[in-house]
Amino acid sequence: MTREGWLLRLEALPLPHAPVIVDGGANKGNVAARLLAAFPQARVEAFEPQTRLVRKLAKRFAGDVRVRAHALALGETETMLPLAVMNRPTLSSLLPPTGILGKYAGEALAVTDTEQVAVARLDTVLACADVIKLDLQGYELPALRGATKLLPGVSVVVAEAALLPLYAGQALLPELEAFLKAFGFRLDGMYDFFRDAGGRIVSGDALFRRV
Numbered sequence: 001m002t003r004e005g006w007l008l009r010l011e012a013l014p015l016p017h018a019p020v021i022v023d024g025g026a027n028k029g030n031v032a033a034r035l036l037a038a039f040p041q042a043r044v045e046a047f048e049p050q051t052r053l054v055r056k057l058a059k060r061f062a063g064d065v066r067v068r069a070h071a072l073a074l075g076e077t078e079t080m081l082p083l084a085v086m087n088r089p090t091l092s093s094l095l096p097p098t099g100i101l102g103k104y105a106g107e108a109l110a111v112t113d114t115e116q117v118a119v120a121r122l123d124t125v126l127a128c129a130d131v132i133k134l135d136l137q138g139y140e141l142p143a144l145r146g147a148t149k150l151l152p153g154v155s156v157v158v159a160e161a162a163l164l165p166l167y168a169g170q171a172l173l174p175e176l177e178a179f180l181k182a183f184g185f186r187l188d189g190m191y192d193f194f195r196d197a198g199g200r201i202v203s204g205d206a207l208f209r210r211v
Helices: 005-011 030-038 051-060 099-105 140-145 173-181
Strands: 020-024 043-047 067-070 079-086 111-120 131-134 156-162 185-195 201-210
Touching: 005 030, 005 156, 005 185, 005 201, 020 030, 030 043, 051 067, 131 140, 140 156, 140 173, 156 173, 173 185, 173 201
Parallel strands: 020 043, 020 131, 043 067, 131 156
Antiparallel strands: 079 111, 156 201, 185 201
């Protein structure tokens, strides 16, 4: 089982023996499985709003008390929002893809379906977390704003971060860095870069560590 670069870094950091890990944008559960391989005593709170995917997620971990699947999107306000499902069936976002996606990432992603999904603040669903991982296709900053009551107790935040706006209204890496700095985090490293056809870095997984 392969592991992302940020996960290898996470394993090297001082965390509780049984950390509570948030997997935001859990998809079908591949990252959750890797987290459990790295931290067998962890409790993974997995959030996936797309109905088809969260059903697969729940089925995959049925009977595993370490994983709890939430059919929710993460954001700043509790509401219902349209989720754009794109022509890659595991890719969806609360933000519409922009033309810049086609220009810099090499392929414009068409929206093939729209699903109304429930959005929740993370700090109203959970009382605590040690690690927050977010892969929300541009919606990372609203999700962090919805976790402000949890952040003082969090050791590590891993967030997909773009250097170019792939989605309309997306907060880029400097905005994420500034927001988390106010809560005592610093950027520890960038991992698993996505590059355009010219070799320029478009996005990556940013690991923020409490100072």
